[in-house]
Amino acid sequence: MAFKPKRTGKAKQKTKNPRKPFFRNEKFRFILGIFVLLVSAYLLIAFISFLFYGAADQSRLDLPWKDLVLNSDVKVENKAGKTGAYLSEMIINQGFGLASFVFIFLFAVTGFKILGHNLVKYRRALIFNLVLILWISVTLGFFFQKTSATSFIYPGGHYGMVLSNWFSSLVGKTGLVFLLLISILAILVIRFEKVYEFLKGLFRRKPRKKAEQESLVVNEEEEEIENETVAEDTFSKVIDDDVVKAVFEPDLEEEPVEVKIPEKEEDSETDELELTVQEKKEEEEIDKEHSGEEMEDYDPTLELSGFKFPTLELLEDHSYGNAEVSNEELIANKNRIVETLRHYKIEITKIRATIGPTITLYEIVPAPGIRIAKIKNLEDDIALSLAALGIRIIAPIPGRGTIGIEVPNQNPETVSMRSILSSRKFQESTADLPVALGKTISNETFMFDLVKMPHILVAGATGQGKSVGINVIISSLLYKKHPSQLKFVFVDPKKVELNLYSVLEKHYLAKLPNEEEPVITDIQKVKYTLNSINVEMDQRYDLLKKAHARNIKEYNKKFISRRLNPEKGHRFLPYIVVVIDEFADLIMTAGKEIELPIARIAQLARAVGIHMIIATQRPSTNIITGVIKANFPARIAFKVASMIDSRTILDTPGANQLIGKGDMLIASGSSMTRVQCAFIDTPEVEKICSFISEQRGFPSAFLLPEYEDGEDAGPGEVDLNNRDELFEDAARIVVLNQMGSTSMIQRKFSIGYNRAGRIMDQLEAAGVVGPSEGSKARQVLMQDEYTLEQLLNSFN
Numbered sequence: 029m030a031f032k033p034k035r036t037g038k039a040k041q042k043t044k045n046p047r048k049p050f051f052r053n054e055k056f057r058f059i060l061g062i063f064v065l066l067v068s069a070y071l072l073i074a075f076i077s078f079l080f081y082g083a084a085d086q087s088r089l090d091l092p093w094k095d096l097v098l099n100s101d102v103k104v105e106n107k108a109g110k111t112g113a114y115l116s117e118m119i120i121n122q123g124f125g126l127a128s129f130v131f132i133f134l135f136a137v138t139g140f141k142i143l144g145h146n147l148v149k150y151r152r153a154l155i156f157n158l159v160l161i162l163w164i165s166v167t168l169g170f171f172f173q174k175t176s177a178t179s180f181i182y183p184g185g186h187y188g189m190v191l192s193n194w195f196s197s198l199v200g201k202t203g204l205v206f207l208l209l210i211s212i213l214a215i216l217v218i219r220f221e222k223v224y225e226f227l228k229g230l231f232r233r234k235p236r237k238k239a240e241q242e243s244l245v246v247n248e249e250e251e252e253i254e255n256e257t258v259a260e261d262t263f264s265k266v267i268d269d270d271v272v273k274a275v276f277e278p279d280l281e282e283e284p285v286e287v288k289i290p291e292k293e294e295d296s297e298t299d300e301l302e303l304t305v306q307e308k309k310e311e312e313e314i315d316k317e318h319s320g321e322e323m324e325d326y327d328p329t330l331e332l333s334g335f336k337f338p339t340l341e342l343l344e345d346h347s348y349g350n351a352e353v354s355n356e357e358l359i360a361n362k363n364r365i366v367e368t369l370r371h372y373k374i375e376i377t378k379i380r381a382t383i384g385p386t387i388t389l390y391e392i393v394p395a396p397g398i399r400i401a402k403i404k405n406l407e408d409d410i411a412l413s414l415a416a417l418g419i420r421i422i423a424p425i426p427g428r429g430t431i432g433i434e435v436p437n438q439n440p441e442t443v444s445m446r447s448i449l450s451s452r453k454f455q456e457s458t459a460d461l462p463v464a465l466g467k468t469i470s471n472e473t474f475m476f477d478l479v480k481m482p483h484i485l486v487a488g489a490t491g492q493g494k495s496v497g498i499n500v501i502i503s504s505l506l507y508k509k510h511p512s513q514l515k516f517v518f519v520d521p522k523k524v525e526l527n528l529y530s531v532l533e534k535h536y537l538a539k540l541p542n543e544e545e546p547v548i549t550d551i552q553k554v555k556y557t558l559n560s561i562n563v564e565m566d567q568r569y570d571l572l573k574k575a576h577a578r579n580i581k582e583y584n585k586k587f588i589s590r591r592l593n594p595e596k597g598h599r600f601l602p603y604i605v606v607v608i609d610e611f612a613d614l615i616m617t618a619g620k621e622i623e624l625p626i627a628r629i630a631q632l633a634r635a636v637g638i639h640m641i642i643a644t645q646r647p648s649t650n651i652i653t654g655v656i657k658a659n660f661p662a663r664i665a666f667k668v669a670s671m672i673d674s675r676t677i678l679d680t681p682g683a684n685q686l687i688g689k690g691d692m693l694i695a696s697g698s699s700m701t702r703v704q705c706a707f708i709d710t711p712e713v714e715k716i717c718s719f720i721s722e723q724r725g726f727p728s729a730f731l732l733p734e735y736e737d738g739e740d741a742g743p744g745e746v747d748l749n750n751r752d753e754l755f756e757d758a759a760r761i762v763v764l765n766q767m768g769s770t771s772m773i774q775r776k777f778s779i780g781y782n783r784a785g786r787i788m789d790q791l792e793a794a795g796v797v798g799p800s801e802g803s804k805a806r807q808v809l810m811q812d813e814y815t816l817e818q819l820l821n822s823f824n
């Protein structure tokens with residue numbers, strides 16, 4: 029019974045709300061937006077005229093409204109006419125005084141918002157400006173009381189005057205001045221993070237002053253970036269957007285543009301067959317700046333709100349002088365393919381060419397009755413007759429019903445990083461960790477979401493483009509993710525490849541506490557770091573469990589909407605991408621000690637936002653073991669020396685037939701794509717890094733939890749003579765809060781979980797807290813600070 033009215037009510041609501049779609053109607057919104065903008069322009073004219081001609085118009089405004097409206101002989105000086113004069117009188121004089129100009133700003137911003145342009149974070153701006161109007165109005169009302177009696181204009185407006193009089197009567201004039209000062213301070217501190225930081229800096233201890241001043245210099249520059257449109261909006265877009273596109277497969281929806289090449293009448297037999305060429309699709313490139321939706325609630329980017337993403341200008345265009353594949357080359361290849369196949373009695377009915385940046389794909393449709401295996405077996409013969417290295421035959425091409433023959437172009441094209449980063453596909457990507465890697469055979473930008481991969485194994489012989497590939501992946505992420513959203517852990521036993529990223533320490537890097545080098549090169553430290561990432565992973569799982577979230581995205585969403593309490597240990601979780609450059613060196617030296625934590629991270633870390641990219645130039649089975657392979661479903665192979673190497677990486681041959689210089693095969697699940705990796709030079713990477721590192725960063729790198737080598741003393745064997753330095757402070761905090769929580773200690777002192785746990789064990793041994801009660805906080809045995817101080821004194 030109780031359900032019935034509810035349901036009908038809902039149904040009613042649905043049918044009775046026909047206005048909703050009307051408001052969503054694009055045309056209506058467009059007209060409304062323009063209207064609001066025009067109204068704000070009109071009010072601006074009216075208000076400014078009012079300042080100049082208001083005095084002259086006063087007498088006319090005193091006329092009865094009928095005379096004013098209906099009698100066209102009554103004229104006013106205001107440039108917006110009688111309506112403008114009247115509105116100005118009502119809003120400025122009878123309303124909020126000169127503060128009313130802020131209304132015009134709000135109107136304009138609203139107009140733009142309706143038109144779909146978020147100039148500012150709307151809700152915040154609305155609240156801030158309304159409060160500001162009140163403040164200005166009361167302040168002017170208070171200070172210009174006397175003039176308002178003689179002049180036609182009331183600077184604070186009627187309301188400003190009434191309110192200021194009321195406040196003065198309540199708290200006196202001096203009290204009101206104080207009230208105005210404290211309220212403007214509060215408004216500015218809440219609204220502008222920089223004001224807060226500046227004021228906080230004034231009250232800090234002296235030795236820090238210099239650093240603060242430096243950061244202020246940067247802040248002033250940042251002031252110019254109006255309302256965080258660039259950096260934050262990109263962030264908000266990524267964070268807010270639920271829809272994450274799978275971008276792994278190349279788009280096949282669009283029909284290729286087919287161009288028929290008229291052949292010269294030379295060879296009679298091969299001429300019968302027409303070659304259709306799929307024209308290069310010119311991908312749309314946009315140089316647009318990052319833009320996105322507004323964001324409210326907790327803003328993780330706020331601490332570095334002025335952060336500017338690297339610009340595309342930092343990148344070179346390497347594609348100049350790129351040679352096109354000539355019609356002669358196409359026809360010659362086609363004729364050779366047809367001839368060779370005919371030689372082996374294989375007839376074909378159709379042949380089509382798709383020109384890629386480094387290879388051209390010839391797709392053939394064999395005559396009915398021809399066995400595919402027969403063509404596959406002729407791979408070497410076709411390669412020989414085409415006198416080209418790196419022919420790869422795909423028989424059949426999945427989903428196409430054709431057989432593909434990939435032939436390298438005589439003049440390969442360099443795909444510049446700039447071109448793929450400026451592609452619309454990348455710019456408008458809503459992926460969580462978008463990576464643009466290069467171009468496919470059909471000249472489309474090849475992209476994937478690292479979150480979905482979720483770990484990548486990169487392998488290839490030396491000098492085939494592996495390091496460039498890794499730089500491309502890292503740079504893509506740097507162009508899209510704010511430092512608060514992404515942290516890298518770089519492991520580089522070779523000490524040269526990833527070192528150039530060390531300048532990003534305070535923006536993008538994560539490291540162990542007390543570790544000096546931001547890029548890890550020492551094998552022992554790699555072991556600690558990987559284990560520490562395992563601890564971080566476990567901690568994150570605990571947080572997710574507490575928050576009833578299934579993955580990091582859900583968790584962060586809850587955190588951003590302030591549904592998780594930081595007091596209970598919750599924090600915004602950035603993605604962590606672990607990049608290991610020469611994986612073989614590590615396995616050779618440390619073996620299982622390295623392999624196992626890597627495998628564990630690969631198995632479990634996906635849901636908590638930890639992803640791994642491991643690279644090796646030695647694709648042998650003792651390096652890429654079964655355990656590694658099983659946990660790295662996504663693999664990128666650059667050219668390798670032998671078919672066996674290719675099988676080790678991809679489980680299939682093919683990588684041995686690549687042509688090098690960034691030519692690669694990407695296997696993910698059952699799909700395999702040939703992609704020309706984009707090219708990014710070391711100076712370009714350096715430019716990106718210095719662009720970022722010159723901006724203000726976090727005070728330190730992101731600290732991973734401490735990891736102890738399993739030699740921790742258990743609670744039973746705690747040695748109180750060897751107390752942690754923080755023991756006393758921790759004891760005081762626990763007694764003061766009457767809460768025996770390890771995560772509270774961890775948070776208050778910014779220390780790792782292990783250390784906090786050890787302190788807690790010492791507190792237990794000292795009788796300050798009771799034994800562990802699982803996930804609950806421990807009971808605090810010491811009731812007051814006096815007893816505690818007595819205990820602490822007994823130790824000294």
Ligand SMILES: Nc1ncnc2c1ncn2[C@@H]1O[C@H](COP(=O)(O)OP(=O)(O)OP(=O)(O)O)[C@@H](O)[C@H]1O
Pocket residue numbers: 442443488489490491492493494495496497645689690691704705706707708
């Ligand atoms: N995508 C690419 N486009 C064009 N040229 C490339 C590309 N990638 C690599 N190259 C060329 O190949 C050279 C070697 O590349 P890279 O340093 O990435 O090889 P590598 O496999 O990392 O070698 P090593 O394992 O010895 O470090 C580069 O200097 C560049 O000239």
